[in-house]
Amino acid sequence: MEFIFQFIWTPIAVFLVGYILLRVMGKKAVAKMTSFDLIVVLILGTTITEPIVTKRLGLASYYSVVIALVYLVISKLSLDNRFKKYLVTSPTVIVRNGDIDEKGLRKVGISVENLLGLLREKGYTSPSQLALVTVEEEGTLSCIPHSDQRPIQPSDFQMVPKPTFIPIPLIVDGEIVHHNLKFLQQDEGWLGKMLKPHNFTLNDVKRITLATYNEQGLLDVDTENPQNRDQGTYNYKPGNDN
Incomplete structure (x- = not known):
């Protein structure tokens, strides 16, 4: 029983507690970290892995939770104008x-x-x-x-571009993305019809790496078998695989 606790349960528990705390602390803690974020993550990492050596899982978990709570409190205070100047470094x-x-x-x-x-x-x-x-x-x-060094913008020519359209993935790694089909208010039957111009059916979904719904209302399909293998020098890729 002691073997199971020390070598199986303890590492799993340490991982789960650390994962949960980082999720609670939010994306900011693991994105572009400030000095405050960095020190908190370093302390949390040291504290939470301590039971792997000392076997004091409960105490280490308690300290880790306290550190996460302190981080959340200070993060909230840093959004308050009364405390921001003390907690946030200006550019x-x-x-x-x-x-x-x-x-x-x-x-x-x-x-x-x-x-x-x-x-x-x-x-x-x-x-x-x-x-x-x-x-x-x-x-x-x-x-x-400076204004003369920046890229030319459509507004410089008094142009108003169309809103940016984000292609909607409908098949990813051979799996249909059903919630995106629902977003488009369509079903698998409609998807099958959209695949026909690409010589695919719903039975061929496993062969499709990515299929996205584009701005023209059509599908862009990328398969596991590229169609441009015989394009000569245009098909060059770095390395020794040519």
Whole structure:
């Protein structure tokens, strides 16, 4: 019984408790983490795995729950204007109107060389192209270019583009996505008719990697057998498989 508790139940319980707590703490805790998110996740990870060594599962679970509750409380307080200035780090400006802000660079610990490299990653060759560059709370770089450096927008030509249409998956990995069919107020019979122009029937669903409903009201179908294998140099792919 002790063997089962120590080597089977304890690891499973540790995983389940950790998974549940991270779900309760929300997506923010595991997305782009701030310093506060990072320290909480590190402490939680250390605390929750402690019973694997010491066998004190109950005590470790209690501490982990308390840490998660403290995180949730502080996260809620950080949304309140009365506490936000104490709990949330403001963005740091490091480039303003094309000029490097040396004070801002020193504050975030970034050298000029590192700054130039980060800007190249964003697609800019010089700070002079940018109206504003800030380091956000989670450490990411935000770049706002001068108006003559940004991509051309439809509004520049007084054009109003159509709303963006998001293709709706109806078959994924050989399985019909029934809730999306329901969203379109259609059934499998309708799906079978939509597959006919692609020489498929409902019996061939397992062969379809992805089928999506497009803006024209038709299906785009991607199968497990590509149709462009004989297109010569257009079918090149990197590696040794050619």
